[in-house]
Amino acid sequence: MPKIITPLTAAQVKNAKPKDRLYKLADGGGLALWVKPNGSKVWRFSFNGENGKPQTLTLGAYPLFSLVQAREWRDEQKRKLALGQNIKRVKVRTAYTLEKIACEWHEKWRKDMAEKYTVQVMRNFERYIFPVIGNRDIRQIKTIDVVECLRIMERRGIADSLRKTKNSLNLVFSYAVGSGLIEYNPVLQIGKQVFEKPKNRHMAALPPSELPLLIDFLEQRNGFANPTNRLKITPTTRLAIYWLLLTMTRVQETALARWDEIDEKSGQWIIPAERKKERREHIVPLSTAMKQILQQARELNVNGVYLFESYNYRSHINKEAPRMAMQRAGLETTAHGLRSLARTYLREELNIDNDVAEKLLAHSLGTKTQTAYNRSELLKERGEALEKWGNVILTMMGNSQQA
Numbered sequence: 034m035p036k037i038i039t040p041l042t043a044a045q046v047k048n049a050k051p052k053d054r055l056y057k058l059a060d061g062g063g064l065a066l067w068v069k070p071n072g073s074k075v076w077r078f079s080f081n082g083e084n085g086k087p088q089t090l091t092l093g094a095y096p097l098f099s100l101v102q103a104r105e106w107r108d109e110q111k112r113k114l115a116l117g118q119n120i121k122r123v124k125v126r127t128a129y130t131l132e133k134i135a136c137e138w139h140e141k142w143r144k145d146m147a148e149k150y151t152v153q154v155m156r157n158f159e160r161y162i163f164p165v166i167g168n169r170d171i172r173q174i175k176t177i178d179v180v181e182c183l184r185i186m187e188r189r190g191i192a193d194s195l196r197k198t199k200n201s202l203n204l205v206f207s208y209a210v211g212s213g214l215i216e217y218n219p220v221l222q223i224g225k226q227v228f229e230k231p232k233n234r235h236m237a238a239l240p241p242s243e244l245p246l247l248i249d250f251l252e253q254r255n256g257f258a259n260p261t262n263r264l265k266i267t268p269t270t271r272l273a274i275y276w277l278l279l280t281m282t283r284v285q286e287t288a289l290a291r292w293d294e295i296d297e298k299s300g301q302w303i304i305p306a307e308r309k310k311e312r313r314e315h316i317v318p319l320s321t322a323m324k325q326i327l328q329q330a331r332e333l334n335v336n337g338v339y340l341f342e343s344y345n346y347r348s349h350i351n352k353e354a355p356r357m358a359m360q361r362a363g364l365e366t367t368a369h370g371l372r373s374l375a376r377t378y379l380r381e382e383l384n385i386d387n388d389v390a391e392k393l394l395a396h397s398l399g400t401k402t403q404t405a406y407n408r409s410e411l412l413k414e415r416g417e418a419l420e421k422w423g424n425v426i427l428t429m430m431g432n433s434q435q436a
Contacts (some may be wrong), residue, residue, distance in 0.1 A: 041066065046100050049074060064107040066095060073208045076103040080120075088121050092164050105162060105185050129214070131174060132158075132167035138208040148364020149246055161186055166218075171209055176219040180227060189229050193237065193365070197391050201225060238370030241378045250362045251275060266358045268333055273341045274355045275326050277368055279423055280317050281375045284368035290340040290351040295319075295327065300416075315395045318416030322423030377423065382422050389414045392413050395396040 038061040049058060051072040056349040057065040063079045092098055092208075094104050113120050135158055143151035158167075165182045166174060178204060186195040199220060206218040226289040233253070239247060249255045251271050277287050286304055294303055319327075327340070334342045339349040355368040364373070372394060379385040392411045 043100050045097060046074070046355055049195075060100070060104070060107075062104075062107055062111065064103055066103075072210055074206045077105070079105050080114060082121060083119065091122060093159075093177060093265050098160065098164075101158065101189070104184075106190060109165070109181065109185060129170045129172060131171045132169050133207045133385075134171050134209050134212075135162075135167075138205045142204065144205070146175060147250070147363035150244075153363065154201045156199070157194055157199070160243075161198065162202070171206075172215050174219060176222045179219055183223070183228065192228070192230075195228065228362075232260045232415050238365050238373035238377075239364065241374065241382060243364075244374065244378065245429055247359070247364060247366075248279075248426070250359070250364060252430060267344070267354075268329075269341050269344075269350055271356045272330050272333070273350055274358070274368075275373070275426070276323070276330075276340070277318060277371045278357060278375060279326065279419070279426060280318065280373050281419075283372070284314075285356060287368075288339075288341065288349050292340060293338075295340075313395070314411060317382060318412065318419055320416075320419045320423035322413070322427050323406050325427075369414065378425070379422060383425070385402075385418045385420070385421075387412065387436050393418060 038059050041058055041060045045058065046066055049066065049068050051068055051070050051106055055067060055069055056065045057077075059065045065077055067075045067077055069075070074095040076095060078090045078092065080088055080090070082088040090110060091104055095103075098106070110120050123232050139151065139158075162182050165185075166178050168179070179199075180333055183195055183199055186198065201216065203220040206215065209215045210218055219425060233436055236253055251266065253266065266319060273287055276282075276290070277284060279304065279409065280287070282304070284307060289308060290302070290304075292435065294305070295301075300319045302319060302323075304315045306314045317323075330340050341350040342348070352368070359366055359368075376390050376394060379390050381388065389411055393415055
């Protein structure tokens with residue numbers, strides 16, 4: 034009777050300790066995690082080849098490949114075996130492998146792109162493309178081969194990464210065509226209809242750990258220093274993004290913000306009810322950081338009606354401008370996602386009370402009576418929270434006196 038193998042858990046994989054000799058933890062279906070004496074862990078898939086002899090295929094190291102990813106890869110190999118495909122291919126000349134050509138393209142392409150974006154592109158290649166077809170001769174790769182790789186991403190529900198990886202592969206194969214290596218680009222035939230449209234699309238947001246990266250972009254320093262035209266940001270768009278971040282308001286509220294809504298005497302920005310999604314007036318206490326942004330905005334447009342004027346000073350800034358600027362820089366966030374970033378940082382890093390954080394987002398906390406009560410009671414707390422948040426931003430900017 035065959036031995037029953039209990040599938041591994043994520044905790045078992047993570048906590049597997051090295052021993053004096055190499056050993057494996059079987060997950061079932063031929064997949065196993067091999068743990069080396071030096072502590073490194075590698076996923077391998079065992080199967081019977083065409084001649085019936087046992088063979089092994091290596092995916093890659095843990096944690097670069099998670100347990101879920103390893104299982105998806107194993108299932109993909111089993112499907113290919115069922116179709117009669119030879120998954121244990123003889124390596125082709127390194128000069129013509131997809132991985133070699135992709136790395137060659139990436140080295141040239143990344144010079145004009147944001148470092149964070151280029152790293153993400155290569156990371157997706159290493160996770161989803163190279164383990165499956167990276168050692169294949171690029172001259173023999175067909176559309177179906179690329180689709181099979183992208184299907185793995187589709188099953189994981191990472192539609193945005195799938196789209197970006199497909200676009201990057203399109204550039205790789207176009208580079209190969211231009212270099213005379215291949216006659217046609219197999220990615221060109223892969224339309225949007227090939228993959229399922231995601232049922233729910235959440236607003237993309239940066240994790241708090243990537244807030245310094247956003248500030249580097251706004252300050253045009255480190256990886257964003259001496260930017261190409263693609264990565265440059267206009268002074269008005271830069272200030273608008275800072276305002277979105279500091280005030281935690283919606284992009285349309287920032288884009289339409291007017292100078293007559295700023296009450297300098299009380300130190301408040303009063304957004305009228307007709308401009309709020311909730312149809313309630315919303316008060317934003319002005320922090321030190323916000324006041325510095327206002328000072329710079331006034332210097333940019335002395336006689337304007339709006340805080341952030343369009344390039345021709347005839348209207349307000351386009352509400353898409355912040356999102357487009359950040360995405361050109363490879364920052365995977367929407368303007369709305371800045372609200373989520375700020376709320377997460379306030380709760381997790383600054384320990385701001387949940388009710389205060391919700392009111393900063395203009396979210397209702399209960400009945401009309403409770404809402405009116407909370408509006409007056411939490412104004413002081415909201416001001417203190419925004420001041421702390423503003424100080425975080427100013428510190429990351431490296432200048433607490435001037436934005």
